Amino acid sequence: MKRATTTKVCFPWAPLGPLWLKIFVMLLLTFAVASTIACAKGISSSAATAKSESPPTMPPPPEAAAPDNAPLPHIDSKRAFQYTREVTAFGPRYMGSENHKKLEHYIVDHLKGDQVEDDAFTADTVEGKFPVRNIIVKFPGTKDGIIVILGHYDTVYPLRNSGFVGANDGGSSTAILLEYANQLRGGGAGKKRDGYSVWLVWTDGEEAVRQWTNTDSVYGARHLAEKWEKDGTLKKIKALMVMDMIGDADLDIVRDTKGAPWLLDLIYAAAERGGYQSHFYAQQGPIEDDHVPFVNRGVPCADVIDLDYGYNNVFWHSPQDTMDKLSSKSLEIVGDTILETIHMLDQR
Ligand SMILES: [Zn+2]
Numbered sequence: 001m002k003r004a005t006t007t008k009v010c011f012p013w014a015p016l017g018p019l020w021l022k023i024f025v026m027l028l029l030t031f032a033v034a035s036t037i038a039c040a041k042g043i044s045s046s047a048a049t050a051k052s053e054s055p056p057t058m059p060p061p062p063e064a065a066a067p068d069n070a071p072l073p074h075i076d077s078k079r080a081f082q083y084t085r086e087v088t089a090f091g092p093r094y095m096g097s098e099n100h101k102k103l104e105h106y107i108v109d110h111l112k113g114d115q116v117e118d119d120a121f122t123a124d125t126v127e128g129k130f131p132v133r134n135i136i137v138k139f140p141g142t143k144d145g146i147i148v149i150l151g152h153y154d155t156v157y158p159l160r161n162s163g164f165v166g167a168n169d170g171g172s173s174t175a176i177l178l179e180y181a182n183q184l185r186g187g188g189a190g191k192k193r194d195g196y197s198v199w200l201v202w203t204d205g206e207e208a209v210r211q212w213t214n215t216d217s218v219y220g221a222r223h224l225a226e227k228w229e230k231d232g233t234l235k236k237i238k239a240l241m242v243m244d245m246i247g248d249a250d251l252d253i254v255r256d257t258k259g260a261p262w263l264l265d266l267i268y269a270a271a272e273r274g275g276y277q278s279h280f281y282a283q284q285g286p287i288e289d290d291h292v293p294f295v296n297r298g299v300p301c302a303d304v305i306d307l308d309y310g311y312n313n314v315f316w317h318s319p320q321d322t323m324d325k326l327s328s329k330s331l332e333i334v335g336d337t338i339l340e341t342i343h344m345l346d347q348r
Contacts, residue, residue: 072274073343075179075335081328083175084247087153088167088323094157095123095130095205095219103153103174104133107202110178111137114185119227123219127157127209134203134220139184141197146236147345148199149338150221150290151177151243152206156317163319167326168309170207172247176335177202183339195346196238203290206244218290225293237299239263239345242291244305245316246334249327252308253334255284258292260300267302270340276333283308304334 087106090099108116119134135153151173155166165171177200184198205219228234241263246253255264264281271277291301309315315325 073339077328077332080179080331084171088171093155125209132205139198141193143196145196145238148240150201152203156207157209167323168247173243221290222293240301242303247326248306251279251330253280255281256287256303259302263302271337
């Protein structure tokens with residue numbers, strides 16, 4: 001039963017309890033879908049009535065993409081999928097564990113020759129003290145400004161003895177960042193990319209150690225946001241995107257209403273370029289994730305997350321979060337879309 005009280009990670013409503021949370025989420029999503037349908041109906045039948053009666057809940061139309069004739073970027077999705085498999089094969093990778101340590105080495109081993117930095121500290125939690133380590137790799141660009149991509153690599157501490165291996169939740173985010181590094185490395189050591197600097201951050205301690213609250217969650221991201229606020233880095237960030245649970249074979253990225261609308265629209269426009277838009281924003285709602293400490297400090301953020309993992313999200317924080325639920329195609333959809341988003345940001 002402990003699991004039942006510790007599974008709420010990505011939402012702010014954990015204190016309400018799992019049942020209420022589910023009902024609340026269902027209501028929200030139903031409302032979003034229903035209002036979308038209502039608006040769509042209004043266009044063809046009685047637009048005037050729809051206008052006066054329907055609240056303006058439809059997401060604004062995506063920002064028109066600048067004409068872009070550059071070839072679409074492509075990740076190597078088979079390689080990204082293989083990374084996910086290897087990361088998952090370590091087993092549970094919760095903070096402070098041996099497997100976590102092994103994964104740290106695995107990540108750093110894939111960044112040989114790159115500009116790697118650590119943001120390491122000790123987190124004081126309700127379950128005791130834990131070593132926390134954000135791993136940062138920097139790809140400098142010719143333009144003044146930074147695009148940051150975060151993805152957590154820890155798995156759920158309260159599920160450490162349940163057989164939970166987090167193929168999607170922890171595995172896919174770790175893997176896609178490794179593949180982004182391959183794509184961004186490009187020109188070789190010392191050569192700047194043509195655009196903004198891109199920093200990838202494997203965040204640690206995203207998961208709550210007991211139950212999701214403002215203080216029991218996103219340990220690594222909170223530390224990093226505070227540090228970057230102090231040293232002036234935050235002011236240079238043009239956009240920050242979080243990758244989380246993006247491997248689900250039935251890919252359905254939610255439109256996170258905590259995100260910056262213009263950035264969400266840009267991601268949608270990038271998805272459209274690849275013909276991937278049907279996998280984006282059919283649902284919307286506020287999401288709690290690694291971006292929150294940055295949102296709270298005024299950084300333009302977007303959480304790229306699929307929280308519809310299995311029927312009624314049953315695979316989420318469950319021992320069923322395994323490789324057979326994932327697809328390399330989903331990594332490709334998200335990977336290509338985010339690389340294209342970076343490209344579009346570079347043009348701005
Ligand atoms: Zn999680």
